[in-house]
Amino acid sequence: MPTHFSQPDSSLNTFAPRLLTWFETNGRHDLPWQQHQTDTPNPYIVWLSEVMLQQTQVTTVLPYFARFMKSFPTVQDLAAADWDTVAEHWAGLGYYARARNLHKGAKQLVDIINETGEFPQTLAGWEAISGVGPSTAGAIMAMGLHRYGVICDGNVKRVLTRWAAIDGDITKSATTKELWALAERLTPRESSGLFAQAMMDMGATLCTRSKPACLLCPLQDDCLAHAQGRETDYPVKAKKQPKPSKFSNALLIHSIEGDILWLQRPDNGIWGGLWSLPLQFVEKINGNASVKTTGKKQAANNGKQSNVPIDVRSNEKVYEAEFTTAEQIINEWLAKNNLVTETVSNSLLTDAPIKHSLTHFHWYLQPHSLTLDAKQTAEISKALQAADINIIWLNADEAQATLGLPRAMIKVLE
DNA sequence: ATCCAGGGGA
DNA sequence: TCCCCTGGAT
Numbered sequence: 001m002p003t004h005f006s007q008p009d010s011s012l013n014t015f016a017p018r019l020l021t022w023f024e025t026n027g028r029h030d031l032p033w034q035q036h037q038t039d040t041p042n043p044y045i046v047w048l049s050e051v052m053l054q055q056t057q058v059t060t061v062l063p064y065f066a067r068f069m070k071s072f073p074t075v076q077d078l079a080a081a082d083w084d085t086v087a088e089h090w091a092g093l094g095y096y097a098r099a100r101n102l103h104k105g106a107k108q109l110v111d112i113i114n115e116t117g118e119f120p121q122t123l124a125g126w127e128a129i130s131g132v133g134p135s136t137a138g139a140i141m142a143m144g145l146h147r148y149g150v151i152c153d154g155n156v157k158r159v160l161t162r163w164a165a166i167d168g169d170i171t172k173s174a175t176t177k178e179l180w181a182l183a184e185r186l187t188p189r190e191s192s193g194l195f196a197q198a199m200m201d202m203g204a205t206l207c208t209r210s211k212p213a214c215l216l217c218p219l220q221d222d223c224l225a226h227a228q229g230r231e232t233d234y235p236v237k238a239k240k241q242p243k244p245s246k247f248s249n250a251l252l253i254h255s256i257e258g259d260i261l262w263l264q265r266p267d268n269g270i271w272g273g274l275w276s277l278p279l280q281f282v283e284k285i286n287g288n289a290s291v292k293t294t295g296k297k298q299a300a301n302n303g304k305q306s307n308v309p310i311d312v313r314s315n316e317k318v319y320e321a322e323f324t325t326a327e328q329i330i331n332e333w334l335a336k337n338n339l340v341t342e343t344v345s346n347s348l349l350t351d352a353p354i355k356h357s358l359t360h361f362h363w364y365l366q367p368h369s370l371t372l373d374a375k376q377t378a379e380i381s382k383a384l385q386a387a388d389i390n391i392i393w394l395n396a397d398e399a400q401a402t403l404g405l406p407r408a409m410i411k412v413l414e
Numbered sequence: 415a416t417c418c419a420g421g422g423g424a
Numbered sequence: 425t426c427c428c429c430t431g432g433a434t
């Protein structure tokens with residue numbers, strides 16, 4: 001299919017030279033994973049940093065990257081590490097499936113190196129590594145191997161939709177295709193690594209989501225969005241639907257010794273492979289997050305009214321069994337031993353001290369403590385271990401220091 | 415307080 | 425197409 005671009009050839013052809021000139025004096029050249037100033041790039045470093053940067057901003061990644069490099073200076077070190085060690089290093093970064101893919105990918109890479117003597121050298125070779133998709137593979141090719149590679153990540157999409165006034169919904173595959181075609185058309189065969197880095201720097205420092213610094217932009221002369229004063233109308237993205245809300249008790253089950261029961265979560269689903277308190281699912285409410293129940297609130301912050309009528313739209317409540325195997329075992333055991341906590345009141349929404357928002361729902365967590373005697377502690381441990389659940393009894397400080405805990409668990413402990 | 419970004423896998 | 429998680433912007 002013939003590809004049509006909204007920009008003329010003259011603009012398409014000068015895009016890269018203008019961008020690269022800007023990058024020379026205005027781009028970032030000191031990020032610890034950059035390989036553009038060496039002739040012997042290290043693909044491990046670029047792979048590791050790109051996987052981290054897939055989901056997280058540079059400033060957040062910096063300390064995590066440093067710690068990974070210190071503990072796992074080579075891909076062999078990472079491949080040989082225990083999952084729990086990797087998880088503990090990743091804890092707090094979010095999207096934990098990526099940590100699992102990173103660990104799995106390290107093992108795949110070591111196998112390939114043992115077989116061929118080197119890292120993969122092709123785009124397809126990198127895309128075959130777990131956790132590496134088209135854009136990350138392009139980045140590694142261009143910046144980690146100094147070969148030809150094209151990236152089309154969120155930064156690139158923002159720059160290109162503005163420059164070429166592409167108004168298709170970027171979550172649609174047709175628009176994705178169009179943007180990839182444009183990125184390929186613009187990427188120079190030589191110095192695609194510098195081009196990739198320059199595009200990311202443009203998106204991060206100049207062509208930002210809000211308040212883009214168009215006056216400093218090397219592309220402003222022919223930027224179609226800028227010509228119309230409509231920079232922030234791009235990229236176009238479908239409206240998100242309201243998130244459901246979910247309520248859970250977070251059980252702090254103490255032993256006589258003062259330790260707390262921790263469970264390792266299954267690989268699929270939220271916080272896969274990380275450690276968590278047992279969570280007791282209470283209910284899920286569809287619809288909007290502004291749902292309120294009547295009831296008194298703790299000291300109102302700024303004189304806002306504290307009694308709000310029930311929002312009628314919230315009345316369809318969806319009760320679902322959302323328990324892991326471990327949590328079912330614990331719930332049944334608690335019921336059998338008459339340790340069941342009182343049913344959570346319908347004021348949970350306003351009273352729950354911890355709110356954690358995820359992509360597709362809001363999660364309200366209510367910490368709840370109980371203490372078991374020695375016999376009960378042994379009994380519940382045995383029941384969980386019999387079902388092959390990984391459990392550990394640790395006090396709060398030890399858990400934070402040694403386990404991979406998601407942020408929400410840190411909030412509960414605080 | 416709420417909204418939003420971000421790439422890959424199932 | 426939906427699901428991951430957290431921090432930063434507003």
